[in-house]
Amino acid sequence: MAVSKTRAEVVALKEKSVFVPDENLSSGLRLQLAAALVLVVLLGVGCTGLLVWYYTEGPDVTTQPGPTEAAANTDTAETTYSSYTMASVSTREKAAIHLEVEDFSKDDQLKWQDSSGSAFARGGLRLVDNDIVIPESGLYFVYSQAVFRVTCSYDTYVSHKILRYSDSFDAPLLIMFAIKSVCQDTNRQNGEVKFFEHVYLGGVFQLKKGDRLGTTSYWTLDVQTDSGKTFFGAFAV
Structure with missing residues (x-):
């Protein structure tokens, strides 16, 4: 049987179930x-x-x-x-020049050229009046070779030298020189051509802007002018 509750009892029951902290x-x-x-x-x-x-x-x-x-x-x-x-x-290309002999004369001078064969000039180094002209002060390796055809009809020798012309000197300065005795008694046989002889020069030098380098040789009438035999050059180092 249902038990009815009064309003007051319900309210009292709700108040008891609420938690108040x-x-x-x-x-x-x-x-x-x-x-x-x-x-x-x-x-x-x-x-x-x-x-x-x-x-x-x-x-x-x-x-x-x-x-x-x-x-x-x-x-x-x-x-x-x-x-x-x-x-x-390419922008830092070093100065270099390589010359080959073109001809020779009776006054111990070799005539150089820079436009055929293996010859070239770049970086400011150039050939002027048969001399190499230095474009800037600095260290340069300078070299040259001369090949001679020797006829031994009498005692003789061959020589090759490189000279430096500079405003710093009153006269040309010899910077490299080589000489060889090429004819002895055993080689002289009726003036016949017995052999070829070469002279090579090479070294590093401190050069100034405007300096010029040239060569002189003895026995130039028999210098070999074929490509690759007689040459002259320099390059910056």
């Missing part, structure tokens, strides 16, 4: 809730900042090159570097 417990809950709220806000700000960085400054995962593209980029970089290196070398 004491003052201290309510204050602690409020602090915990506030701390949790602050933590949630901080996490939200941090995540937002991370997302902003990822899409603005982070790695571009959508444009990463594959193996083929990476290889192509590497080849392009190497080609660019190689082109730069070659251009740099």
Whole structure:
């Protein structure tokens, strides 16, 4: 049988079922809730900042090159570097000159040329009035060779020398010289041509701008004028 309750009894029962925390417990809950709220806000700000960085400054995962593209980029970089290196070398081309004998005269002078065979001139070194003209002060390797055809009808010798002409000296300065005795008694047989003899000179010298280098030789009438036999040159070091 249902038991009916009065309104007053119902109200009293509800009041008994409601939990009313004491003052201290309510204050602690409020602090915990506030701390949790602050933590949630901080996490939200941090995540937002991370997302902003990822899409603005982070790695571009959508444009990463594959193996083929990476290889192509590497080849392009190497080609660019190689082109730069070659251009740099060409702008730093050292002065050099190599002369070949063109003719000779009876006054111990070889006539040089710089425009045929293996002859060349670059970087400021040039041939003027049969002398090499120095374009800038510095160290230069100077060299020359003369090949002679020797006829041993009498005792003789061959010689070859390089002279430096400079405003610093009153007279030409001998910087290299070589002499060889080429005919002895055993080599003289009825004036026949017995052999070829060569003289080579080479060394490093401190030269000044405007200095000139020239050669003189003895026995020039028999100097060999074939390409590669008799030459004269210099280059900056």
